Amino acid sequence: MEGTVLIIGLGLIGGSLAKAIKKEHPSSRIIGFDVDQKNMILAESTGIIDSRSDNLQISAELADLIVISVPVVATKKVIQELSSFSLKPNVIITDTGSTKEKIMESARVFFETTVEFIGGHPMAGSHKSGVLASNELIFENAYYLLIAEQTSEKTKILLEWLKGTRSKFLFVTAKEHDEVTSVISHTPHIVAALLVHQAKDASSLYAHIEHLAAGGFKDTTRIASSNPTMWRDILLENSEIIIQHLTTWEQSLNKVKKMLFHSDAEGLYSFFDDAREYRDSIPQREKGAIPAFYDLYITVPDYPGVISEVTGYLAEEKISITNIRIIETREDVFGVLVVSFQNDKDRLQASRCINEQTNYDTYIA
Incomplete structure (x- = not known):
């Protein structure tokens, strides 16, 4: 395909998408915009983008595809800003945010226009972050969720633009997206952080706890090392659903406490055995919501x-x-x-x- 693509936000995901699009569509022109000038200079000097944008409005009005790859709270602000520009009549806008309902609500500003907003969430990541860590291979065989009508012409065009990601595209509603990611990504990040806080509190009593936690415990709680600003924003954006799941967690914890109180050996065995069976049934070589290690x-x-x-x-x-x-x-x-x-x-x-x-x-x- 030929055309101009504007990537707003040149981090790991934005940079990797730029590479994937350029590799599949070498005739396209990739423009990068980031509030951090250093990111734009790095992306341009390393060939990740063709040129950097010094004026978001001018670049946006030239684009055939706009990819918003910034934190979820900033995404809503970018959407509002884009809605005030004179964009091309049939431009497609997509995002990469980890929550969808509130972002799709913000995108209603385009509903009475010819601009097409398609919510997106590539479930990909890496040990590293930043534009220099970008790599189009992180998307390969990963699930890429889209909030769109699968058969619409605009969706087909977006899929063609994203063909170089080699992702597995799934079409879901915004509500389905936020429900599922709350269960398999958002709540687990909270649990991992709670486990680390528990270990930190215990370390004041047991000096050797840090050394004992260096093995499996550290592996189990890896995701607690995620960007705190990003996760603060994700939780606030999806707070209603997450609160529901935390309430369920409290109920489950109380059931376990009750089994312990009554020395319910059979109940405890079933608790662990059911978890083992379901966990072992999960495909090992799939890329899910939490980046695999x-x-x-x-x-x-x-x-x-x-x-x-x-x-x-x-x-x-x-x-x-x-x-x-x-x-x-x-x-x-x-x-x-x-x-x-x-x-x-x-x-x-x-x-x-x-x-x-x-x-x-x-x-x-």
Whole structure:
């Protein structure tokens, strides 16, 4: 396709979408706008965008597609600003926000115009953030939710623009989106933060708790390290639904407390067994609402140079890693090296590489 695309917000998602669109549609012109001038300069100098915008109105009025990739609260402000411009008659506007009902309500300003607003939410992410971490591969096989009529002409045009993401597109209502993401993303972030707060409070009594939390506990609560400003805004935007789910949580916790109080062994067993069965039925290689962490666990002996040995084999195969850490290693005892990758394909290739080159066991948790 040919045309002008304006990306508003040059973070990880905005930058990655710019790359995906340009790769699939090399004749398109990608303009980037960001309130941070440094982001625009970085994006332009690294070729992520073709040019940067010094005037949002001028750039917006040139665009055939406008992608709003800023925090959810800022998205509503951008929508209001765009509604005051003389946009092209058939321009398509989409967003990437994690909540949808309030954003779609803001977009009603376009309902009596020829401008088409299609709410969007690519369920993709990375260990890293910022425009320099952008990578079109983060969308590959990830679910991309759209608030739109699947058969409309404008939707078909947007799908063509987004073809380079290689995403799995799902069409839902704004209410369905906010209900589902509340269950599988918003509430889990609250729970993870609560677990970390509990550990922090306990650390004043038990000095060694931080060391004991360095393994599985830290893995379980990874999402508590998410951007606090972003999550504050997401929770406020979806507060009504989240409150409902937290109320359900309180009821569930009270049931567990009651089982403990009455030493209900059968009830506790069913509680954990039901959770185990459903958790194990969830597809392992799907990309969901919370960005997956593609970790490979490698048992390694404790001797100097073992880390460089492993990374050397991966480098020979041109396999990129995003993080590396040791869970435990003591003299004469095998430890566990955890290597993180951008996607499952790289992780599987790395596992084969290590198995071929060494006698170290590899496994996926």
